[in-house]
Amino acid sequence: MVSGVSVALDERKKRPTFEGALPFPEEHYRDLKRRHIIRLGLTYLAPLLILIVYFYFIYTALVTESRRLHLKAVAENQANTLDLFLSERLVNISNLIDDPKFQVPPSPESMERYLQKLISNSDAFVDVGFFDSTGIQTGYAGPYPSLENRNYASEPWYQTLKEQNQEYVITDIYLGFRELPHFTIAVWRIVNDQFVVLRATLSPNKIYEYIVSLEGAGEVLTAIVNRDGYYQLVTPHMGTPLESSAMVPPIEPRLGVEQVKIDGQTINYCYSWLKSADWALIVQQSSMAGGTSLSGIQLRLILISAFLLLFGVFMIVYRSRRLVEFQIESDRTRMQLEHAAKLASVGELAAGIAHEINNPLAVISEEAGLMKDLMNPEFGDPQPPQDLVVHLDNIEESVFRCRDITRKLLGFVRQTELDLKPHDIHVILNEVVDGILGPEIAVSNITVVREYGEHIPKLVTDKNQLLQVVLNIINNAVDAIGNAAGTITITTENTGKQVRIGIADTGGGMTSGQLDKIFMPFYTTKEVGKGTGLGLSVSYGIIKSFGGKIEVASEVGGGSTFTIVLPAKSKS
Amino acid sequence: MDEKQIKLLIVDDEVKFLNSIAQRLEMRGFDVTKASNGQEAVAAAQSGKFDLALLDLKMPGMDGTEVLAVLKKEHKYLEVIILTGHGSMDSAVECTKLGAFSYLPKPYELEKLLDTLRQAYEARLNKKFQSDQARMDKIARLATGSSALSILREMRKLDDEEK
DSSP, X not given: OHHHHHHHXXXXXXXXXXXXXXXXXXXXXXXXXXXXHHHHIIIIIHHHHHHXXXXXXXXXXXXXXXHHHHHHHHHHHHHHHHHHHHHHHHHHHHHHHHOTTOOSSOOHHHHHHHHHXXXXXXXXXXXXXXXXXXXXXXXXXXXXGGGTTOBOTTSHHHHHHHHSSSSEEEOOOBXXXXXXXXXXXXXXXXXXXXXXXXXXXXXXXXXXXXHHTSTTGGGEXXXXXXXXXXXXXXXXXXXXXXXXXXXXXXXXXXXXXXXXXXXXXXXXXXXXXXXXXXXXXXXXXXXXXXXXXXXHHHHHHHHHHHHHHHHXXXXXXXXHHHHHHHHHHHHHHHHHHHHHHHHHHHHHHHHHHHHHHHHHHHHHHHHHXXXXXXXXXXXXXXXXXXXXXXXXXXXXXXXXXXXXXXXXXXXXXXXXXXXXXXXXXXHHHHIIIIIISHHHHHTTTEEEEEEOOSSOOOEEEEHHHHHHHHHHHHHHHHHHHTTSOEEEEEEEEEOSSEEEEEEEEOSOOOOHHHHHHXXXXXXXXXXXXXXXXXXXXXXXXXXXXXXXXXXXEEETTTEEEEEEEEESSOXX | OOXXXXXXEEEOSOHHHHHHHHHHHHHTTOEEXXXXXXXXXXXXHXXXXXXXXXXXXOOSSSOHHHHHHHHHHHXXXXXXXXXXXXXXXXXXXXXXXXXXXEEEESSOOHHHHHHHHHHHHHHHHHHHHHHHHHHHHHHHHHHHHSOHHHHHHHHHHHHHHTO
16 A cells, blocks of 8 residues: 555656656657648648639630730731731822823833832832833833833733733732842733833832831731741841741631741731732730730739748648647647546555555464464474474565565556557456456456457557556456456457457446446546546547547446457557 | 363465464464365354354455354354455444454454454353343243243253354
């Protein structure tokens, strides 16, 4: 009894240092935190991420669509303007030839006057020429006087003009006799029954300058290609005139958006066929302009998303830490409760065991007294010392019996770190039945029947904790049987996934009302002062922490069976 | 005490204890019979006559309280002293209710045991004396008005209860 109390006091003194330490190894909690983070991340961040990606794609699609529409509008607008421009130039030339004062052939002075008139209309005009019915340029004004009197009859534009019904032609850009890029607007008339042609050439550079001065031209790269896909006018970024273009727009529809891959890069361009010439105007989003105009919104979107994600990650890490802290706190409380229950059951046990000490003490007292008597002359001749040895042996043996009892008590009560090792459960069961509860069972009318199964694997567990659980349950079984005769049957079984330890008593059993409450803390059916009501609730906690469970079957008058179910392969 | 040896039955499953206490009490003039379990005790009680009994409570098989009940039934004047290591107020009260004379927790001083034995023996003698006295009175009353046969019958009863 005395030893039990001093042990309890020692343990209480140790408590404060014990509270600072983690109930389980640090890795256990790190792992727990990691699992919390993953779980919370999947629950909260994953949908957010999906939403962000979804909205990003929707946004990008919208932006792309709006860019296409914008490009289309720009292309159409520019094409219309260019058409108008070309029509005006055509009208300028037509006005000259349709003038009633127009003479065939025109004099050099009038040619000069015509040129001045054209240039005053548009500075894109370079020169003007008059061709007689044979195709010879009989009149010319402009910077290339050598072209005068040249025969153009075999030139493609002249042939086209002659063969077609249309009264004019606007050529593609070509080098021609002057060997400089230019294009021609030519009109024919029948004057005095003669097929005459007046043509003017225009400088592509001037037209290009005109195009880039148009509204909206700053945001786009503009080019003009002919039907065969050769650049007519082009921004230096895209190519050079008369070079073959990768962008060959289809004839139909007249206005559209196409995609082309250049150097592995997908480029969207918009085209619009001109009405006046066989040219298509192509606009392409200027990468710099496109980038800056939209990146502001995109950047904002990305920043907001990043902030939301960061906030989410922060919250999850914070929550996980709190959860782990809570877990540590609850583990700590549970361990303290376990310890309290252990002390309480030690108290109960101590009462039983202390009585056990009285028996050897009585032997010692009697043997010592007997020896005194044997040496007392009052009771006859003193005995020779060798005859006393047997009594001394008995004393010694009884002392060791006392020591074994106190050692058992101490060994059980000592709070140790959780120590997971493979243990043979039969050894643990025997230790409880033969060791700790041995003396109590020996003087009772209880028969313990052991039906141990075969091939029971060693379980990775904490020996002290499992011992505590088994002790609690067998102790209850002993109490349930009481003074009557009874049997406690201990069975073990390996079902492959689980190891089942059954402890069945032939005691009074429990009502279903009692059964519902037995795992509640502080619930006890024992007399006041005999039970704390903590044993089973703590046992349940311990077995749960091992990943197992405790099953109970009981019937009033039919005894109770507690089954400890443990996973055959414990978590390491 | 000396003129007539006190017949004492000691019941205890702790054999070493049983032997040494028996030897010590024999040295002090008791006529001791040993029983190391409940069954032996009952058997001894049925075959012999005892004045006093020392009885352990916690024993395998037959419990001390059961033995106490049997002993008290077999021997009207037998006084039983409970000797046990599992001492508690509850069990002491229970045993006294069942008719135990006294209750000594183990380990004890021998002097105390001897005192208790002495008191128990006196109590037994007293009880027997009073019972005998009552019987004698009855015989005397009968003698005045009854037949010799009924007197004889009463005397036989008296003898039987000597057991």
